[in-house]
Amino acid sequence: MNWQVNFALKYIQDTHKDASVKHVCDNVLRIxxxxxxAVVAVILADYTINTEMAMQYxxxxxxxxxxxxxxxxxxxxxxAIRYLEDNAIGWGSAGTLSSAVYKGDARSAAHKDYFFSYRLIRQMxxxxxIEREFDRVFTVTPAVGRTFRxxxxxxxxxxxxxxxxxxDRFGPIDIAWNINPNGNPTQSAIKAGAELGCEVMKWDELKMRLQSQ
Structure with missing residues (x-):
């Protein structure tokens, strides 16, 4: 059993005492x-998940x-995200999987760190x-105005x-959106963004920007 499968199995069992977790084969669990x-989950330890990987699994x-x-x-x-969602397959972190098991919505679950923020944009x-490049990067075009990354x-x-x-990891962006609702960007972050050529902001400012363009 791969280390990540072993950890996932223990994590689910520790988090949900009434869950039954079975190692099916390789890196597959049935919960x-x-x-x-029931949830058939494939557990990966990769640092990046692309379309080819999603299709192959x-x-x-x-x-x-x-x-x-x-x-x-x-x-x-x-x-990869588009392929999985088009095929009614949930995706995301171990925490996302745990929540999906509890809620019973594994097929429609999406990475919990970004789900609510991305939905805010989609509902505008x-x-x-709007086009998603990565789980945490998207380009968005308002009805009037320029496109933002x-x-x-x-x-x-x-x-x-x-x-x-x-x-450095994802390339130039126009806006760095601090999606954590409980904090605010530091002044050093705002300054660094300005030096790079991007604005650092919270939701209220981003919403106004996308509505006013």
């Missing part, structure tokens, strides 16, 4: 909860209804087009290093 649909395990990137650092490419009536920053209080690291 059952009383009165909830779906081919190898056609009963799969959740693909889990177990590493905290795991990044999902937009093509002023948006003409937006990065979702999870840190409680992003620092200059967080902004620069994100930029």
């Amino acid at each position: 059952t909860m009383p009165h909830k649909p 779906h081919t190898d395990f056609p009963d799969m209804n959740f693909l889990c990137g177990y590493r905290k650092e795991c990044v999902w490419e937009g093509g 009536k002023s948006i003409k087009k 937006v990065g979702m920053i999870m840190e409680y209080e992003p620092t200059a290093d967080a902004i620069r690291t994100f930029w």
